[in-house]
Amino acid sequence: MENHDVGHAPVTVLGLGLMGQALAGAFLRDGHPTTVWNRTKAKAEPLVAQGARLADSARDAVAASPLVVVCVSDYAALHELLDPLGDVLDGRVLVNLTSGTTRQARETAAWAAQRGIAYLDGAIMAVPQGIGTADAVVLHCGPRSAFDAHESTLRSLGAGTRYIGADPSLSSLYELAVLGLMWSIGNGFLQAAALLGAAGVDASAFAPLAKQSTETVAGWLSGYAQQIDDGTHSVLDATLDTHLASMEHLVHESESLGVSAELPAFIKALTERAVADGHGGAGYTVMIEQFRKPSEALS
Ligand code: NAP
8 A cells, every 4th residue: 555654645534523623623733734524514614724625525525635534423424424435435545533333333344345445443532622632542443554554644633543453343342442431430430429429528629539549440450451361360459248348338328328329239239249159259350250241141
């Protein structure tokens, strides 16, 4: 594949919602000639003011660059937009940063392969304000040669831009896994804030301790990962039996303060199953076995 990894290579961005505008803005800031298109034309105006070229049609936008980045609401929108453009996408690299499932990513990769399109499926682990910064992580999977040919352009999206493998479904899976992790942390904070709030403690007063506790847990993750990969679940801090006793306290406390006990009750139920499986004396990572089961087996 021709290497475009030099100078300020041209790029096209299709879809200028909150994220698409941020993506196009980052390419422009790095000096890439950037062609844009959006269903609702007016959203392109700030980008045009920054030097973007607004194409008259999605077809013209695709024809303008060897690299086409698309970021729309969902895969239904993606296919409505791209299905009529297979001929003009032929021979180009298409980077799809639309969120979806692994199945949608695989089906779209197959659709692209039938049309001669080099397809990279991507996942954005950042908010629009983070795009183009040192903190932004954008994962790409699909043919390595397509990523290598455009790596320097794609790197404009953030210092964490990287290639993670040939399987076109991998980015979607990472995106969902990370979202699940973030929701768990966020909901844990909200439940804790509700509990303390019932006793008159402001969330802001709690936030510094919550942040410190979250960082402590983050520090455990490499050790947890090692145990999961090794299949050993030795006790690093407390046994599962000890954790379960504290979970019972949290459920009772939530109920007695009149705040939702659903989240701690779910965690407690999962832990009870692990203890029933004979793991009460093991370390916390033994809970991975509960998460590995299909959910039917948990109900
Ligand atoms: P958004 O602001 O709602 O923008 C949606 C975009 O999709 C708009 O450009 C919209 O065009 C376009 N669109 C919807 N249906 C279409 C159709 N049938 N044909 C053509 N274009 C269509 O959403 P967003 O925040 O930019 O998110 C876009 C994608 O990025 C989503 O998959 C999202 O999960 C992912 N993402 C977002 C974030 C974030 O923080 N925002 C973070 C990570 C990933 P119109 O302007 O004409 O409506």
